[in-house]
Amino acid sequence: MAQTQMALDSLDFDATIALAAKVAPHVDILEIGTPCIKHNGIELLKALRAKFPNNKILVDLKTMDAGFYEAEPFYKAGADICTVLGTADIGTIKGVIDAANKYGKEAQIDLINVNDKKARTLEVVKLGAHIIGVHTGLDQQAAGQTPFADLGLVSGLKTGAKVSVAGGVKAATTKQVVDAGADIVVAGAAIYGAADPAASAAEITKIAHGSAAASKGGNKLLPWIIAAVAAVLVFSLLGKKPEEAAAPAAEAPAATEVVPAEDAPAAEAPAATEEAAPAEPAAQ
Numbered sequence: 001m002a003q004t005q006m007a008l009d010s011l012d013f014d015a016t017i018a019l020a021a022k023v024a025p026h027v028d029i030l031e032i033g034t035p036c037i038k039h040n041g042i043e044l045l046k047a048l049r050a051k052f053p054n055n056k057i058l059v060d061l062k063t064m065d066a067g068f069y070e071a072e073p074f075y076k077a078g079a080d081i082c083t084v085l086g087t088a089d090i091g092t093i094k095g096v097i098d099a100a101n102k103y104g105k106e107a108q109i110d111l112i113n114v115n116d117k118k119a120r121t122l123e124v125v126k127l128g129a130h131i132i133g134v135h136t137g138l139d140q141q142a143a144g145q146t147p148f149a150d151l152g153l154v155s156g157l158k159t160g161a162k163v164s165v166a167g168g169v170k171a172a173t174t175k176q177v178v179d180a181g182a183d184i185v186v187a188g189a190a191i192y193g194a195a196d197p198a199a200s201a202a203e204i205t206k207i208a209h210g211s212a213a214a215s216k217g218g219n220k221l222l223p224w225i226i227a228a229v230a231a232v233l234v235f236s237l238l239g240k241k242p243e244e245a246a247a248p249a250a251e252a253p254a255a256t257e258v259v260p261a262e263d264a265p266a267a268e269a270p271a272a273t274e275e276a277a278p279a280e281p282a283a284q
């Protein structure tokens, strides 16, 4: 399962709050994008924090200097995650990680424009980075770039830090990025540019959460499969066909529940759908 994050990239304070109200029930994390936080400042974070207590909030500071000093007020005001540029000095990155740890929150290191993404990832993970952000920025997207190859590289390192992916992700590519190892799927334009942002957010979250729902459904079937295999083995050892065995016949109701295995997933489906339903942001 991956979490979803919606990037609020408007410059307008009220429009940002209004858009957040539409999408908040359908995503896990609300992101205050870099242009948005620069334009509106910490008051916007405070307003969003008060209105949306059930969502995590990421403030995309993209800090380049004075890491602790810049990030601390945002954690104090309710940010759950602040970003720092991977191209920044290692002391700056450490400062944001330290500020996050002071408040029990998380720091995300954004790999935008980092040349050696493998080396920097390993370096910042050693410092305790909580999230690695694989990110193709808006200007890079305009030049035709995508984050997919970098995502494979970073998630393949299996560092233990979460991996976030941003850069033009939409419903059609959500499963691809989740399967490639993203723990957090970020979507901005795909949601705010949609005719129905809430529906677009819900669709992306359903896909991102759905991978886990499907695999959880599979796990739930495992005991039934084991029981069915065990029953067949017992019948074989007794040298009887299942339908001839009196005692096992008493177990028939259970076997009946197992045999139409195709029905079992359907029986699990409502639960899986509920889990996938993005009505409530997932607890983290």
Ligand SMILES: O=C([C@H](O)CO)[C@H](O)[C@H](O)COP(=O)(O)O
Residues within 6 Å of the ligand: 007, 008, 009, 033, 034, 035, 060, 136, 137, 138, 141, 166, 167, 168, 169, 186, 187, 188, 189, 190
């Ligand atoms: O981080 C972003 C960008 O650098 C401006 O702050 C975007 O929020 C991020 O790229 C996600 O938006 P989309 O690429 O439109 O999905």
